Amino acid sequence: MISYLEFEKPVALLEARIAELRAASVHDDVDISAEIARLEQKSADLLASTYASLSPWQKTQVARHPARPHFRDFVDHAFDEFIPLGGDRHYGEDEAIMGGFARLGERRVMLIGHEKGNDTESRLRHNFGMGKPEGYRKAIRLMEMAGRFGLPVVTLVDTSGAFPGVEAEERGQAEAIARSTEACLALPVPMVATIVGEGGSGGAVALASAERVLMFEHAVYSVISPEGCASILWRTAEKAPDAAEAMKVTAQHLHKLGVIDRIVGEPSGGAHRNPAAAAKSLAKAIGEELDGLAGKDAAALRQVREDRFLRIGSL
Structure with a gap:
């Protein structure tokens, strides 16, 4: 229902x-x-x-819809032969960030992304998609593995932000996010990132610093949540709709600003109404972007990323 x-x-x-x-x-x-x-x-x-x-605030609500497809849904509907890989080889496993080998059509890729869960039990297990340091260090390990094996990296971003708990700070949350962002920028292989739901703060950027950034048409991407922004500027979260409008969080705004490169269409009424169709649309878009990046060497890919992100600030 x-x-x-x-x-x-x-x-x-x-x-x-x-x-x-x-x-x-x-x-x-x-x-x-x-x-x-x-x-x-x-x-x-x-x-x-x-x-x-839809207004930016309404799109934010759609991006957070409890039935919106998450990482496991995309694995089931858009990828084949997924082989999960766990652990950061330093501290432990973080189920908020998942990853492993997968096949997209005829292409083998390294797939990494946030998983929020789809019921109370799984949401708690996956910490609502809020990654801890070990999750980002796992992502770094998988990206480095992809570089060694010559596999393109595909990331699916869907998080309200990295986990803000004391234990995460004690284990070096900020450093882990920074090094994950650095790992994205230094990759010697193609990388395509997609904002599939919420793209929140550094927790999203750490998996989205790619040469091609895609975004679902009803997803949102911002440095802080509208509620957080409203609490800072107006001292009340009730101004969240105004904050969402001012922050330009939607795919349509961000495409015009050059923050993202492509908007991926969703089924009528949002991806949550037809996850399978949304996943197939996403798979097609990612495949086309990887085709366009094929043949570029490591130096060329790094230059594309550098030019892309430096260009954003000059618009």
Whole structure:
């Protein structure tokens, strides 16, 4: 069953009416299939028009939708032969950041990304996608392995930010994030990063400093959450919608600013309504970007990354 967001209430009412009519048609001799079809089309049109004009704050809500596909969903629908690799070889395993060998079409890649979980138990196990130092050090290890084996790196970013707990700070959170960012920039192989949900703060940048950065059309990417920004500027999280507007967190804004390179379309009503279709769309986009990077040597790839990020500040 779909969990409706506040701005989707008109759609929810229509779909509830459709469900009532379908239930009634089972026990009624009157043919109401035409009325059901009319309402279904009206619902689809309303959903499309609603999602075509979302505000930055509404997009933030979509990016956080509990049913939005996460790392494991993309592994299941977009990649084959995934072989998970764990541990940072220094401290331990962090299940907020997952990674391993995978196949995208005919291409073998190193796949790394955040996993938020999809129910209470798994969300706790994956720490809601908030990586700890050992998670970022694992990502570094996997990137270095990809460099040795000549495998492209693909990252799926979906985190509200790195874990801010005391234990993470004690184990060197800031250094781990900085070194993960450095590892991205120093890679001798192609790297394509995609913001699939929330791209929050350094916890996202640490896996997204690639020569090609993609973003789902209803994802968000920012240095701080709208609530955090509002709390700093206005001393109240209630101003989060205003903060989201001012921060330009959407894919459409960031594409114009040159922060991301490509917007990947989602199914009507968001990726959470059809995860399989969203994953296939993403796989196609990533494959095309990797095709465009094929043949570049290590020096050329590093130069592309350097030019890309230096260009952002000059826009």
